[in-house]
Amino acid sequence: MERRLPFSYPVPDFLLTLLGLCLFLFDVALDLHLIASLCLESAYRLVTVVVALLLSSSVLVHIFSWLWYSYENPDPDPETRIEHFLRRYHLLGAFHFFQLGVFVRYATVMEISGRSFREKRDWLEGLAVYHTHDLSMLRLFETFLESAPQLVLMIYIIVHNGELGLLSLVKASGSAASIAWSVAMYHRSLRSFLPDKDKQDWGSSVVYFLWNLLLITPRMAALALFASSFPCYVVAHFLFLWVPLFLWAWLQRTDFMDSVCGEFLYRAVVGIIWYFSWFNVAKGHTFMRSTIHHAFIVVDSGLLLWLWWQRQDSVDKPLVVFSVIASSFVLGLLLKITYYKCFHPKNPRLQTGLLTEAQSREGDTVDSPDSPAVMDRSIGGREAPVRANKRMRNLATNFYSPSQERSEIPTVRA
Numbered sequence: 253m254e255r256r257l258p259f260s261y262p263v264p265d266f267l268l269t270l271l272g273l274c275l276f277l278f279d280v281a282l283d284l285h286l287i288a289s290l291c292l293e294s295a296y297r298l299v300t301v302v303v304a305l306l307l308s309s310s311v312l313v314h315i316f317s318w319l320w321y322s323y324e325n326p327d328p329d330p331e332t333r334i335e336h337f338l339r340r341y342h343l344l345g346a347f348h349f350f351q352l353g354v355f356v357r358y359a360t361v362m363e364i365s366g367r368s369f370r371e372k373r374d375w376l377e378g379l380a381v382y383h384t385h386d387l388s389m390l391r392l393f394e395t396f397l398e399s400a401p402q403l404v405l406m407i408y409i410i411v412h413n414g415e416l417g418l419l420s421l422v423k424a425s426g427s428a429a430s431i432a433w434s435v436a437m438y439h440r441s442l443r444s445f446l447p448d449k450d451k452q453d454w455g456s457s458v459v460y461f462l463w464n465l466l467l468i469t470p471r472m473a474a475l476a477l478f479a480s481s482f483p484c485y486v487v488a489h490f491l492f493l494w495v496p497l498f499l500w501a502w503l504q505r506t507d508f509m510d511s512v513c514g515e516f517l518y519r520a521v522v523g524i525i526w527y528f529s530w531f532n533v534a535k536g537h538t539f540m541r542s543t544i545h546h547a548f549i550v551v552d553s554g555l556l557l558w559l560w561w562q563r564q565d566s567v568d569k570p571l572v573v574f575s576v577i578a579s580s581f582v583l584g585l586l587l588k589i590t591y592y593k594c595f596h597p598k599n600p601r602l603q604t605g606l607l608t609e610a611q612s613r614e615g616d617t618v619d620s621p622d623s624p625a626v627m628d629r630s631i632g633g634r635e636a637p638v639r640a641n642k643r644m645r646n647l648a649t650n651f652y653s654p655s656q657e658r659s660e661i662p663t664v665r666a
Contacts, residue, residue: 266365268437269384272391273358275430279399286402301405309397310351312521313390316514317353318345320386320643323510332363357387381444385641388441395434396525400472403427407476408483428472432465435529445648446597456595459587466584468529470577474553477573481563490527493552498523504534508643532650550581597652 283306290299321344334356338344347356361383368376406427410420439460479486501519509515525531530545532538557574564570 263369265384265440266369266380268440269358269361269365269387272387272437273362275433276354276358276391279430283402298405298409302402305398305401305405309394312397312517313394314348314351314353315517316393317357317386317390318348319509319511319514321348332360334360334363354387354390357383357390361387382641385441385444385644388438389643391434392438392525393521395431396528397521399427399431399434400468400528403431403472404476404479407473408479411476411480428465428469431468432461435464435468436461441644442648442651445645446652456591459591459595463584463587463591464529466580466587470581470584471528471549471553473573473577474556477560478556481560489556493527494523497526501526501533506533507646508533533647535650538650546585553577553581 283302287299287302290296290302335344338347338356344353344356347353361380364376364380364383368380403424406420406424410424436457440457475486478489498520501522506515506519506522508518522531522533526545530542530549532542534541557577561570561574
């Protein structure tokens with residue numbers, strides 16, 4: 253059998269996952285509150301937009317979740333009681349159809365985490381990390397499919413009404429912070445493939461969070477200001493940019509999914525993410541691609557702001573807005589450079605989850621048949637190897653490996 257290195261799942265990571273669940277539930281409550289508020293204001297067109305965003309993003313996220321479950325080898329004895337129950341009664345597909353698949357994944361992580369803390373087995377920690385990685389990706393997709401467009405809509409409503417109250421400011425700031433938080437948590441998941449000495453500390457997490465916040469927020473503001481003056485052209489602008497971004501993702505030959513249709517859908521979502529922010533998806537030339545994307549976003553956002561400016565009666569207020577947006581973007585770029593200079597691991601050796609051949613010959617006991625770490629690894633009591641999430645592992649390879657060495661680092665296949 254394959255011999256694997258265990259992944260650690262410390263209590264802080266569990267608490268972050270628990271916090272993610274609370275934020276997810278809070279986000280659902282805010283969505284319902286937003287719809288109710290718009291209905292009371294008789295803003296039915298905006299209600300239609302919000303509902304369309306919620307449904308489309310939820311459907312796409314659950315398609316990814318279902319595909320990832322389907323990619324896993326059929327297991328007559330799943331590792332969790334929740335999976336065992338749902339598969340036994342053929343309910344897993346039904347839960348995804350009714351948009352409850354994300355809750356299933358959170359419940360699975362909660363169950364595995366509780367068992368790993370009680371039993372202290374490496375395979376349980378590895379399984380918790382595996383499912384947490386999938387949750388991190390699903391939350392990232394949901395962030396740019398739902399939260400980012402909603403933030404644009406929120407800023408649009410503020411600009412359109414001409415009132416910047418304290419509550420509106422808090423909501424918009426909280427939404428922007430939530431988006432940057434999701435990106436930072438995705439980054440922490442990537443770091444789980446680094447050796448312990450290179451694991452992300454809180455200082456680097458803060459810097460990573462801040463530069464994403466300072467780069468994403470100006471983009472949202474530019475889109476919202478453009479929408480406030482040219483609401484009929486927002487969809488046209490999105491499609492005009494999304495098509496070449498999708499083709500760019502296609503040309504990079506991504507290999508995130510295990511099926512042709514799944515990969516097509518993934519590249520389409522990457523195009524949507526790139527509409528708002530940079531996201532590394534392929535090997536080699538990362539700096540060049542990132543620079544091209546940032547330059548593209550600067551030019552496009554500048555054009556949108558200029559068009560908005562032409563519709564304004566005064567000059568002073570637009571000048572202040574433009575200065576704030578430009579300053580935020582420049583500061584975000586400076587923090588990004590600081591991160592890569594001071595916090596980004598230099599030439600890291602990624603932890604694939606697989607033991608090397610030399611380690612295997614040395615008699616490592618992680619997966620020894622006589623080791624207690626491999627006994628009773630499922631509800632049926634049979635042996636189950638520690639799994640590495642190949643999707644997140646390949647993204648970590650893209651993110652951390654130097655361009656000149658990436659061709660030498662193997663990706664993990666299913």
